[in-house]
Amino acid sequence: MESVASAIQRLSDLAESPHIARLAAAFAAQGFELALVGGPVRDAFLDRPLNDLDFTTNARPDEILRVVKPISDTHWDIGRAFGTIGALIDGHTVEITTYRSDAYDGETRKPVVDFGDSLEGDLVRRDFTVNAMALRLPQKQLVDPSGGLEDLVARRLTTPGTPEHSFGDDPLRMLRAARFTSQLGFALDEQTRSALFALADRISIISVERINDEISKLLCSPSPREGLQLLVDSGLAAIVLPELPALRLEIDEHHHHKDVYEHSLTVLDQAIELETERNPGEAPDLILRLAALLHDIGKPATKRTEAGGVVTFHHHDVVGSKLAKKRLRELRYDNETIADVSRLIELHLRFFGYTEGAWTDSAVRRYVRDAGPLLERLHILTRADVTTRNRRKADRLSFAYDDLEERIVTLGLEEELAAIRPDLDGEQIMEILSLPPGREVGEAYRFLLELRLEEGPLGVDLAAERLRAWWESR
Known part of the structure; x- marks a missing residue:
């Protein structure tokens, strides 16, 4: 954590940025208060980046507009009903909100918007004390009516x-x-x-x-x-x-299965660690993290106790994929996120067959084809899913996946695996088999794709010969 003096200096330097100094001077010239508020003030003490700058003022929305119009490139009032005016000043986006002293009806989260008259009154209605600090501008005076700085230190x-x-x-x-x-x-x-x-x-x-x-x-x-x-x-x-607490399955005295809830949290931890190692500097991958957290949510519904007390979760990958799709849809995630997360969950067990026997090149091709653009995420999820404390077993699985990734790279150099296509396209299929567009062309295309995965490139002539033989045998 930054010292108080260092944090104040960071905030002071920020306040001296040309666009902020210009904004503060404009409000002061019109006799209004202005303060930088919330997250940026908190983050200055935590040595975090100072982003998403929010300002608050005793000026009402119409008055804010009057102040910012002469100094802004453009402005907007889409949040006017809530006291918020946005503007672009010297290429920087700012949002200024009138002090609030809202009241809630107890039935919904929507408050009855009520403007306030003091900075302190605005701050004490905020969510947490560490977010209820402000820096008065242009005075550069810290305002902390609720002891947020003390809570930051603690x-x-x-x-x-x-x-x-x-x-x-x-x-x-x-x-x-x-x-x-x-x-x-x-x-x-x-x-x-x-x-x-x-x-x-x-x-x-x-x-x-x-x-x-x-x-x-x-x-x-x-x-x-x-x-x-x-x-x-x-x-x-x-x-x-609800799928998350449902993972806390009862563990029998002989520990015939691991704690699925703790396992899922550990998989998430490990996925984030691998994500950071393999993709340094990139934004957090929400799709990967949702898949890691939810990858085993099919286990409660598929839990069975077999002879000898052995616990099984057959097909929990397929069931979990469907449950994830349902939950994410109810949470209003976008279609691409829902499809990608559910597909990763469906595929997350596929690799473990690799450790039971050598995969043919065609099986490796199919693994890559089925993963498609999710392949890198599937690599991370599958590796993260190994949480055994048995070091020998963990090493064996890690080495096996190293081998699989090396084979994927080798095959990828031979033929761009991610873009595999049959040797014949739809037009050629229709010409060879004298077919009109329709379902049968799709069946023929899938036959040729499987053939390509199994045997590699055949060339147009041999592919046409195999296609005719397949068609005649139907």
């Missing part, structure tokens, strides 16, 4: 008022609490934690889109485990992601 997460009142007003804050435990590495104080557990069922009044957003942000944090455990332990997950 790495403690608590609310400006009572957590019961805060969470009761806006239950989304409970999901934000879970996110911040992972994103910032903070712990909830006991009163805040107790209130979160007691009010968990209030999350049901929050829109699915907002829940989706918080789950995604949590999963894209550096270490989601803490936040996910808080969701499960509090009962929030039972409402927003």
Whole structure:
């Protein structure tokens, strides 16, 4: 954590940026207050990047517009009803919001918008004390009415008022609490934690889109485990992601199966570690992380106890894929995310057949073809799925996957595996077999694709000969 002096200097340097200094001077010239507020102030003390700058003021929306119009390249008032005006100043996007002192009706998360008159009053209505600090501009004066700086030093997460009142007003804050435990590495104080557990069922009044957003942000944090455990332990997950607590299957005294819940969290941890190693500098991969977390959600429905007490989960990959598709659809994820996550779950066991016997080149080709553009993610998910404490077994699986990846590279150099096509296209198939467009052309195309996967490139003449023989034998 940055020292107070260093953090103030960072904020001071930021405030001296030409576009911010220009904005602050314009508000001061019109007799209005202006302050940088929330996340950027907090992040200055945590030595995190200072992004998404938000400003607040005692000016009303019409007055904000009057101030920013002369100094902005363009401006917009899409958030005007909530007191927010946006503008582009010297190429930088800024958003300025009138002080708020909202009231909630207790039935929905939507507040009755009420503008306030003081910065301190605006800050104490915010979600957590560490987000309830501001820097007055142009004075560069830190304002901290709720002890946020003290909580930052203690790495403690608590609310400006009572957590019961805060969470009761806006239950989304409970999901934000879970996110911040992972994103910032903070712990909830006991009163805040107790209130979160007691009010968990209030999350049901929050829109699915907002829940989706918080789950995604949590999963894209550096270490989601803490936040996910808080969701499960509090009962929030039972409402927003019930498949996760369902993984806590009863373990019999002979331990005939591993703890699926803990295993899934470990797979997520390992997937993030591998993702970072293999794709340094890239943004967090939400699709991979969703697949890692949910890859075993088919196990509760497929659990069977066989003779001798052996526990099995036959076809949990297929069942899990369908369950993931259903849950992600209910959470309003986009179609591409739903399709990719469910496909990764469906394929996540495919590799383990590789350790039971040598795969032919055609089997390797089929593995690559079935993964398609998800191949790199499948590599990471499959490797992350090895959580055994048996070092010999773990090494054997790792070496086997090394071998598979090497074979994929070798075959890929011979023929661009990701772009495999039959030796004949649809036009040629129709000409050779004298067929019109239709289902039979598709069947012939799939036959030739399988042939290509099994035997490699055949050339046009031999492919045409094999196609005719296949057609005559139908």
